Amino acid sequence: MEGKLLSVIIPVYNEQEVLLSAYERFEAALKSIGSPYELIFVDDGSTDETMPMLRTLVEKNSSIKVLSFSRNFGHQLAVTAGMDAAAGSALIIIDVDLQDPPELIAEMVELWEQGAKIVYGKRLKRKGETIFKRLTAFLYYRLLKSMSAYPIPLDSGDFRLLDREVADGFLKMREHNRFLRGMSAWMGYNAQPLEYVRAERYAGQTKYTLKKMLKLAWDGISGFSSRPLTLPGWLGLTLMLLSGLGFIALIILSAAIGAAPWLWAVAGFAFLQGVTLAALGLQGAYMSRMYDELKGRPLYIIKERIGQLPK
Ligand code: UDP
Ligand code: MG
Numbered sequence: 001m002e003g004k005l006l007s008v009i010i011p012v013y014n015e016q017e018v019l020l021s022a023y024e025r026f027e028a029a030l031k032s033i034g035s036p037y038e039l040i041f042v043d044d045g046s047t048d049e050t051m052p053m054l055r056t057l058v059e060k061n062s063s064i065k066v067l068s069f070s071r072n073f074g075h076q077l078a079v080t081a082g083m084d085a086a087a088g089s090a091l092i093i094i095d096v097d098l099q100d101p102p103e104l105i106a107e108m109v110e111l112w113e114q115g116a117k118i119v120y121g122k123r124l125k126r127k128g129e130t131i132f133k134r135l136t137a138f139l140y141y142r143l144l145k146s147m148s149a150y151p152i153p154l155d156s157g158d159f160r161l162l163d164r165e166v167a168d169g170f171l172k173m174r175e176h177n178r179f180l181r182g183m184s185a186w187m188g189y190n191a192q193p194l195e196y197v198r199a200e201r202y203a204g205q206t207k208y209t210l211k212k213m214l215k216l217a218w219d220g221i222s223g224f225s226s227r228p229l230t231l232p233g234w235l236g237l238t239l240m241l242l243s244g245l246g247f248i249a250l251i252i253l254s255a256a257i258g259a260a261p262w263l264w265a266v267a268g269f270a271f272l273q274g275v276t277l278a279a280l281g282l283q284g285a286y287m288s289r290m291y292d293e294l295k296g297r298p299l300y301i302i303k304e305r306i307g308q309l310p311k
């Protein structure tokens with residue numbers, strides 16, 4: 001079958017234990033699809049044998065392409081660099097450690113051929129991960145969903161297929177602190193889930209340290225929600241309202257039976273605290289607008305043009 005070019009983007013950071021086995025499975029999975037493909041490995045500043053191994057692979061197989069970073073820039077930027085370099089009609093993002101089974105790419109491609117513009121892997125189960133990781137991930141996805149203005153799907157990572165059209169729009173977003181799955185949700189389009197059981201890491205240790213996880217978690221919230229900035233304002237307004245009611249109650253109380261002076265002090269203090277918080281929230285509201293401008297995302301994404309329109 002002569003299909004369209006598939007670009008598979010694989011970030012790698014010190015993955016000498018998994019690289020060769022992963023390559024074999026990737027190659028087998030892609031050959032079975034029958035479309036031309038490119039495997040773009042992005043070396044995120046590895047210091048082990050990953051790069052020498054990749055050099056050998058490139059010589060063996062001309063479908064392999066490698067980008068090597070000057071230092072560790074992080075997984076999200078490695079994926080972005082791979083997407084920038086991809087030439088395919090569909091881009092598939094997948095981890096190298098075989099936690100996302102490469103065989104599922106065939107199913108993603110099938111859904112794409114049926115018209116899905118984004119196919120994202122949805123984890124039904126996560127094998128071999130600590131309770132801590134599973135619990136924090138579970139809670140985090142739900143917190144993010146409740147805060148985000150865009151429908152970021154639950155329990156899905158970066159394992160996904162993006163149509164070229166979507167990828168082109170996506171790559172117009174040049175924000176530095178990237179949270180790819182949020183950006184993918186921001187794009188809209190018909191995003192189709194593909195449920196799968198997330199396997200254990202094939203070998204080696206996780207390269208996502210707790211610090212990197214926390215940064216990613218914060219990038220997700222700060223990139224897709226302005227609530228942390230405006231929340232103090234709502235708290236402040238509530239406090240002002242409550243202390244205002246308190247004042248009214250105190251006036252009535254002191255006319256009837258008298259009120260202790262410290263009650264007035266408490267109400268006054270609460271009111272002033274409310275004013276401060278409200279002012280902070282107001283600043284936050286402006287800051288969130290400035291932040292939106294700074295992110296410089298496209299204003300809109302057009303999916304289709306119908307009729308005679310100027311370009
Ligand atoms: N990775 C990367 N740069 C990093 C950390 C991770 O390119 O700074 C790659 C890593 O090689 C793997 C993918 O990102 O292909 C996911 O990392 P990992 O499997 O260690 O994370 P986990 O699955 O434990 O969350
Ligand atoms: Mg992993």
